[in-house]
Amino acid sequence: MKNKYVEIYHNLVKDIQKGEYAAGGTLPSEHELCARFETSRETIRKALNLLSQNGYIQKVRGKGSVVLDRDKFEFPVSGLTSFKELSDRLGQSFQTHVHELTLVKEAKVCRQLNCQEGSYLWKVVRSREIGGERIILDKDYLRQDLVPDLTKDIAQTSLYHYIENELGLDISFAKKEIVVEPVTAEDEEFLDLNGHDQVVVIRSYVYLGDTTAFQFTESRHRPDKFQFVDFARRTKV
Amino acid sequence: MKNKYVEIYHNLVKDIQKGEYAAGGTLPSEHELCARFETSRETIRKALNLLSQNGYIQKVRGKGSVVLDRDKFEFPVSGLTSFKELSDRLGQSFQTHVHELTLVKEAKVCRQLNCQEGSYLWKVVRSREIGGERIILDKDYLRQDLVPDLTKDIAQTSLYHYIENELGLDISFAKKEIVVEPVTAEDEEFLDLNGHDQVVVIRSYVYLGDTTAFQFTESRHRPDKFQFVDFARRTKV
DNA sequence: GATTATAATTTGTATATACATGTTTTGCAA
């Protein structure tokens, strides 16, 4: 947290989550926030823009920054969230089973990730158990030239934490697709399907800050346990 | 288009879509764009931020604004898009059937929309036919105090166009949820389910710029025809 | 007291400057 406006953003998020500012009410004016954080108005406005983009406030001209009601609608899976972050927030007991951790050559995935056809990729297959049921199957492909070493222990805890904090890679954005597909033999092997014959599939291409594509993930969910929640601003045509 | 930075944004989007700037390459530098659009750097940066937020570019410090490849991954249903906008973009033949257009009192929906319990809501039920199959069932509830008049003709063409362009309401943001649920009798009545016993349900709460909740929508899709595509930036913890 | 006009408040846009930080190019020296 070295940037002033990011720090102010986190401060305000914390205040809103604590209930300091009630939903429907307004934040202090930009002028007041300038005084409180001892900074310029443009810096405050950058922080407020972050709040606005993430669905915490709606700025209304002449009125102020109206605090939005996030509780009415829970936000467990918005943005780019890893399974561990999700479980932490839900506070449920969960378990991760690592079924495969190998170096493979898959031309099709390589093409998608814009890397050399012959280069190696880490393939990680994990199932997620929540409340005693294995309901999510995650298949990850990572570029081995960017993530040289990977252990079962890392796969068991959190890939993202290792990649960001240990390797220092800057995970920046992702393109994702959600579709519904028939179950595969793999799904039947690793999941407690409970009679379901279809799964919700989230395919993600994950990129670093320098636009390098470095990961492809296929996350397969049992339909009755799947939920995706999103906050979207309308971009005027 | 009265705002300079919004206009510049649209200009650059058009250029990117025309292929003026190839994916993987960079846009002209901020300095050059200042000269071309005869404006200040901050104004250019506001336009570039819009491009970044919408997945057109990735800014890399010291390098420039790298153009992202949107074609590799189609973007039909990102953000807040109405069915008509979607169909227009896909260019497929489609048809809308209006099954119901009535004024109702539904306390549960009223509470969700923060309006008087006894007030009237427009209820609009429509099915969407693409390629000869009815695959989407849309149920809309709109506050009658905000949308006084509604005709079958409007429901048949585009609600959003009418609301934004004719009524001048400022649709600003939405909270949406995607889940999978068993089919209902209504689904079976209005959709060609083709043997499917589950549907993908998108529930949306739509808000105006002044944070007024004014619409609740439930969009029910046949699973094999459903696709949701999203661009997400990672917000650092 | 109610309505209207005015002023104060609040956010939106546009512009300008200074410096920091990362990348690329250039040029000098070995």
Next chain:
DNA sequence: TTGCAAAACATGTATATACAAATTATAATC
């Protein structure tokens, strides 16, 4: 030619000012 240092270039952050536009509070008038 190669290698390294310096300069040039590109984006990031912080600050400042001026004015526009919408809302709210205040004062004045009938």
